[in-house]
């Protein structure tokens with residue numbers, strides 16, 4: 257299996273008036289081509305920071321970044337600005353959290369596609385641009401005539417489809433999607449997710465799909481990474497059925513018990529007592545220590561072990577999951 | 586659960602005039618009822634008229650036609666002191682706890698006002714009632730939370746303040762309009778279980794408005810589904826999620842995260858329903874995979890599917 261994206265020992269800290277504040281700590285994961293990795297976590301856990309760090313979008317005066325990001329084997333942080341410009345869109349593209357509101361209101365949809373293609377494909381002809389734009393719009397099930405519209409003439413779901421089509425304009429191998437359907441109604445959301453799944457298979461894309469919605473991600477992703485206080489606690493390829501809860505990290509178990517279920521017998525829910533830690537006051541041990549029902553005395557003082565690999569659990573009280581053949585949903 | 590009806594609507598219609606176009610009808614002849622200590626879930630996509638119905642039930646809005654009943658009395662057109670008395674009994678909690686709290690006022694101030702206005706409490710008595718409210722919603726020690734400002738609270742704590750404020754007048758009916766939509770899953774669970782326990786302890790009835798069917802199933806005894814301003818289906822929560830009868834409900838269920846549905850969604854096209862006053866026929870007809878000739882001509886009436894289940898669809902005859 258070829259790894260299209262490798263994140264190796266990533267540390268990110270924001271530069272603030274009160275000093276460096278960690279946002280990501282020792283994050284490692286990899287995504288194979290033709291695979292969707294879901295990244296879930298509560299708000300503030302560091303998901304968007306992760307997306308921006310992977311795209312190398314955090315400016316040196318905003319945050320310090322340490323670690324390696326390999327796209328098709330090439331370290332993004334070793335590239336010159338010009339190499340970086342060519343790599344983004346072509347090899348790795350991103351759909352931002354609120355990008356459907358980021359379309360330029362005075363440019364037609366066609367012009368957005370033209371700008372992107374002209375900047376990256378020297379000598380591309382007008383005809384070629386028109387043809388490719390129409391193809392891309394059709395792939396996200398929009399009428400090619402949408403190219404002549406402006407953002408304000410389109411519904412939220414249509415704008416989000418445009419943004420997804422635009423991210424695919426240069427046929428990248430890796431796609432980062434940060435809460436791409438969060439503001440949409442469930443029916444529109446579901447149909448866009450179906451399209452993402454179809455495009456991903458067709459184009460053999462490696463997708464990092466970020467969401468706060470556990471249920472949504474479990475329906476889409478091959479594996480799920482669970483983030484808490486800037487650390488990945490678990491990467492799992494297991495189902496999220498409640499019967500299997502005990503196989504997961506204590507934090508994942510907490511999330512699973514907190515979510516009401518749509519199907520199956522009705523079960524009671526409970527929150528995870530307490531709140532996420534203050535990132536300026538983190539101790540050396542597990543960040544979930546204060547809230548964890550399984551904690552051991554060592555958890556407070558012993559750093560979580562570094563892990564990599566397709567699935568893992570970072571917890572002093574739990575063994576790693578038994579690695580099976582990768583499940584496809 | 587007692588079967589005594591606490592609050593109900595009879596053919597409530599809310600119209601909003603639009604310049605140069607037929608009126609927008611946000612809710613169209615909606616009849617529903619909520620029993621004492623019952624939770625009715627109200628689900629539907631955004632713009633379907635859920636908030637409009639909630640605001641009408643607590644009479645923050647006067648319907649253009651139809652009747653709102655509370656404890657057997659017609660409260661559709663009450664105003665002044667009668668409306669004030671009604672608001673002791675019927676309160677609303679909103680989606681965004683931040684927007685509904687004043688950043689310059691302490692938690693204590695937010696609660697003191699309704700205690701004074703709705704229950705005419707003063708001095709020591711008011712202080713006691715205030716501490717009791719804070720304890721009731723889990724904001725303890727109350728002496729500490731009393732002095733805090735909204736920005737010093739987490740999202741979940743702010744929503745608890747909003748709940749305490751709604752409880753200040755000693756209501757029997759609360760409209761909770763997407764109270765957990767902006768919260769993370771763990772906090773969401775805490776607020777939902779708080780609402781559950783308050784219902785038991787205070788004998789409350791709820792209209793629980795949400796676009797999330799899973800949480801509606803969790804909290805509600807029955808669930809009503811709105812589409813394009815019309816009530817299209819209403820049933821016990823389990824019947825609704827296990828045996829939906831209206832094609833729109835089936836679509837909504839198939840699309841909800843956590844649904845086992847595979848394959849294309851059961852809809853013929855995407856698009857928003859027509860809310861205009863001159864609409865005829867079933868609001869879902871343009872998207873409905875089961876559409877028949879009569880569907881675009883005549884609005885189907887709600888009809889019984891089972892004793893505890895009604896749907897407005899010609900398939901159901």
Ligand SMILES: Nc1ncnc2c1ncn2[C@@H]1O[C@H](COP(=O)(O)OP(=O)(O)O)[C@@H](O)[C@H]1O
Nearest residue numbers: 270272279297298299300301302303304305306
């Ligand atoms: N530009 C910034 N400067 C300082 N702190 C930031 C900045 N952006 C995000 N943060 C902080 O980093 C943490 C992670 O944020 P984010 O990555 O946006 O989380 P998520 O996307 O999971 O909600 C939060 O505590 C947030 O306040």
Ligand SMILES: Nc1ncnc2c1ncn2[C@@H]1O[C@H](COP(=O)(O)OP(=O)(O)O)[C@@H](O)[C@H]1O
Nearest residue numbers: 601609611630631632633634635636637638860
């Ligand atoms: N005060 C108002 N003036 C005009 N239109 C309104 C007003 N309030 C709501 N509407 C319209 O009524 C429809 C239903 O809105 P609402 O009840 O808020 O739906 P929901 O809560 O289901 O999202 C929407 O099209 C909305 O734009």
Ligand code: SF4
Nearest residue numbers: 542548555571572573
């Ligand atoms: S390491 Fe310890 S505190 Fe952290 S999740 Fe595991 S058991 Fe809980």
Ligand SMILES: [Mg+2]
Nearest residue numbers: 303304305353
């Ligand atoms: Mg984010």
Ligand SMILES: [Mg+2]
Nearest residue numbers: 635636637762
């Ligand atoms: Mg609403």
